Amino acid sequence: MELFQLVPLILLSFYLLSNNVPQASAQRSTYIVHMDKSFMPKAFSSHHYWYSSMLQSVKSVAQTSLEPKLVYTYDNAFHGFTAVMSKNELQALKRSPGFLSAYADDVVTPDTTHSYKFLSLNTATGLWPASQYGKDVIIGVIDSGIWPESPSFKDDGMTEIPARWKGICQSGEEFNSSLCNKKLIGARYFNEGVRAAIPGVTITMNSARDESGHGTHVASTAVGNYVDGVSFFGYESDALAGIDQAVADGVDILSISLSYRRRDLYENPIAIAGFGAREKGILVSVSAGNRGPSFATLLEGIPWAFVVASGTVDRWFSGTLTLGNSKTITGWTMFPARAVVRNLNLVYNETLSACNSTELLAEAPDQSIIVCNLTDKNTSLFFLWSDLSRSNARVAIIISEDTSILRSTSFPYPGVVITPSEARDVVNYASNSDTPIASITFQETILGLEPRAAPALSGSSSRGPARSYPGILKPDIMAPGVLILAAYNPYTSTARIDNNIFLSSDYTLLSGTSMACPHISGIAALLKAAHPDWSPAAIQSAMMTTANPRDNTGKPIKDTEFNYRVATPLGIGSGQVDPNRALDPGLVYDANVQDYVNLVCSMNFTPEQTRTIIRSSYNCSNPSSDLNYPSFIALYEVQENRTTLTRKFKRTVTNVGNGAATYKVKVDKPKGSTITISPETLVFRKKNEKQSYSLTIRYRSNNEFVINDGSITWIEENGQHTVRSPIVVTPGVSDD
Structure with missing residues (x-):
């Protein structure tokens, strides 16, 4: 817990609501509207009355008896309102002083x-x-x-x-x-x-x-x-x-x-x-x-x-599969009960192990453990559960490499999931024994390093x-x-x-x-x-x-x-x-609201789109895409003619340790890149002091899709702090 x-x-x-719920009619929709509150006339005592007045002023263009309806007003995280209106009313609203942007409500x-x-x-x-x-x-x-x-x-x-x-x-x-x-x-x-x-x-x-x-x-x-x-x-x-x-x-x-x-x-x-x-x-x-x-x-x-x-x-919900030759395998299971599976006949053959039809599974012997191989098959585990429940088999050993199974609690049929490598012992034993049997215990939990490392x-x-x-x-x-x-x-x-x-x-x-x-x-x-x-x-x-x-x-x-x-x-x-x-990071990369404003101002938005985010209390006098952030990313386009690219970052770190400290940088450069840090040593005389450095990365675009990563780490001399930032060189995002 x-x-x-x-x-x-x-x-x-x-x-x-689910995504398939029908939304508003074609005539009227719900819109979220963003406003610049600095345009509110002094005659209005609150933003709520201002927005209500605006909606009243546009109702005549709808040519219908229905009026626009104010749903919510917002005044804390941002300024604006949600309203039900027609497209004509929305177009009229866009001409109102202070209007910034609007978009349809969504799921x-x-x-x-x-x-x-x-x-x-x-x-x-x-x-x-x-x-x-x-x-x-x-x-x-x-x-x-x-x-x-x-x-x-x-x-x-x-x-x-x-x-x-x-x-x-x-x-x-x-x-x-x-x-x-x-x-x-x-x-x-x-x-x-x-x-x-x-x-x-x-x-x-x-x-x-x-x-x-x-x-x-x-x-x-x-x-x-x-x-x-x-x-x-x-x-x-x-x-x-x-x-x-x-x-x-x-x-x-x-x-x-x-x-x-x-x-x-x-x-x-x-x-x-x-x-x-x-x-x-x-x-x-x-x-x-x-x-x-x-x-x-x-x-x-x-x-x-x-x-x-x-x-x-590092927690594994498991069932222990024990073969008749005493070989044990830890399988994955979330079956929500302590089913009794003790020395049952183990059935394996290549045809039956496909487990891809109710007709095939009907051939499974009564009260048996059946082996189902889902590796490289189109058989869905979802349908397999249903088919197994109608078969004579009591339990299933499922061979699969599908890691999504390890995220699901849906396990309605007694069984365990094992990997193809683990399945070799099962298949070998079942194929070479005259009377193969197996047992399975359920509702086990394993903590620690095995069977897989975590996270x-x-x-x-x-x-x-x-x-x-x-x-x-x-x-x-x-x-x-x-x-x-x-x-x-x-x-x-x-x-x-x-x-x-x-x-x-x-x-x-x-x-x-x-x-x-x-x-x-x-x-x-x-x-x-x-x-x-x-x-x-x-x-x-x-x-x-x-x-x-x-x-x-x-x-x-x-x-x-x-x-x-x-x-x-x-x-x-x-x-x-x-x-x-x-709790004790040594150094931090801090940023204030103006830093985020400068970032938004660098994003090539229209003035209205920009003010939708930052509102009217800030201006775009110093746009900058280089936010003081604890990570680095360098983008390139996949192209036949590889070109050399350079990206320069400036960062400022604040000493939040107990006092004076000196840090030296360690670089793990992404493959195919050159990293330059200046200076390579940061000296702080007291707590809360700030020091700046630059990071320049020289890298090449690629003619194929390749992601390379590395990091820089500031290591405190004669101290315990290490301050690590990842670096990624990656293709950019396509517009599709």
Whole structure:
């Protein structure tokens, strides 16, 4: 169970819809409109009345009895509103003073224990005690809701609610204000966007209560209280309203495990609202998405957000296969019961092992263990379960290299999954024994180095470069995100046996960057408590420069999807988060809001698109794409005629150590590149002193698709600090 014990939580809930839900009619749609508030006439007492007046002024162009409807107004993370209107009304609205941009509302999708021990968090030393377990830091979770009765949200041992808290515990269907406490300090729900988009839609739970289980799982991962003995046997305007309200309510960390399909930053609600949150000193942690493993599948590469990739943990849910010759093999299984499989006949032949039809499986002997070889076959495990349940076999040994099986809890039929190399012993024994038999034990858990090193990059985790802005290396960091145990809706099915026995649980195992993101949110809360004077950029930098690019065997982190080859920073960012090292990083790369403004101003947006993000309180007098960031990326185009390219970066680091310190640089250059650092030594006379350096990378474009990576590390002389930044040389993102 995750443990960020004294961190208060506010849950901002919205109604999740699947992508195939019909949206508004062709005549009227729901639009998110961004405004420049500096244009608001003094005659209006609030932005709400100004926006209402604007909608009234355009209603005559619609030539219909229907009037435009104001759904939400926003004034904290950004300025603007959501409204239902016709295209003609929108065109008229665009001529209004202060109008910046508008886009249609869209569907939002979720990017969907032992991990705190895997991250080396403990009660004796390190980040937990140093932060007083996150005392008084508030995390806002934007998700599908919460199941407040879960033991993960009990407030045993919690301190008083921070005095700066401005939020409420909103009552609703099956949810009253008494369900909040000193752990769950607030809850609000937002569904007006979906109501406006789909008039007459049935809201099955009109409150902050979580029906899908996703929000409960994410929230308990980020800030869940300790629970002993647990085990496992929308629409974007609504999410946007939640973010805007969280900023107003006074959160310190925003945890957003959601994805939008919009590529452009000026039309991405998380990017726009996240900028406003960062402006107010709030760290925004977002999930990278689950579109991997292909190149450039990361859509939301928001430079001012902490983008989190998903990795495995050193926990293996297993069943032990024992052959009649006493040979044992540890297989993978999530079958949710202790099935009796003792000395059953083991059946193997090449024809039957295809297991690709009900007719074929009907030939399996009664009460047998059948071997199914899914290697290089088109047989889907999903259909195999159904076919096996109608066969005479009692158990299946499944030969597969599909790593997605290791992320799924769906295992409705007794069996184990083994690799082709492990299968050789099984096939040899079954083929050469007169009466082959086997036994299997279930519901086993293995921790440690075997059978696979951890962490490893999840195959589903989205990969960079980011399509929204490839000039900053994304994702930033990796955290546990595969089969994470956390609280869930107890009335939602979490597993099944056969085709018609559905099981529920108070806690469940889920996989995805949705599960990785709240780990980073929780660690950020602990760092904020330990270092209340650090900016969001400093907290992010501390985690990135101390992240570990190696697994628990000391070797580079592998990629589960590509035969466990070495992962690149386009998948893992700086590496696996190391909370205790982040407490004392030595140096940090800091950045203020003006630095992010300068970055946005360099992105070749129109003035209106730029102001949609940065608003009118900043100007573009000093545009710069060289953000003071703890990582480096150099892009090239794949072309026949290779050319030499040069990219120069300037960085400034702040000494957050205890006093004077000297650092020397160590360079691990990407293959085929030359790296020059100037100066190569940084001397700090006191704490909080800043020093700058330049990094110049000379590299060549390539005539084929090649990704090379390296790093620079500032190493403290006669000290304990090492400050590492990854470097990637990669092809750029195509426009398709």
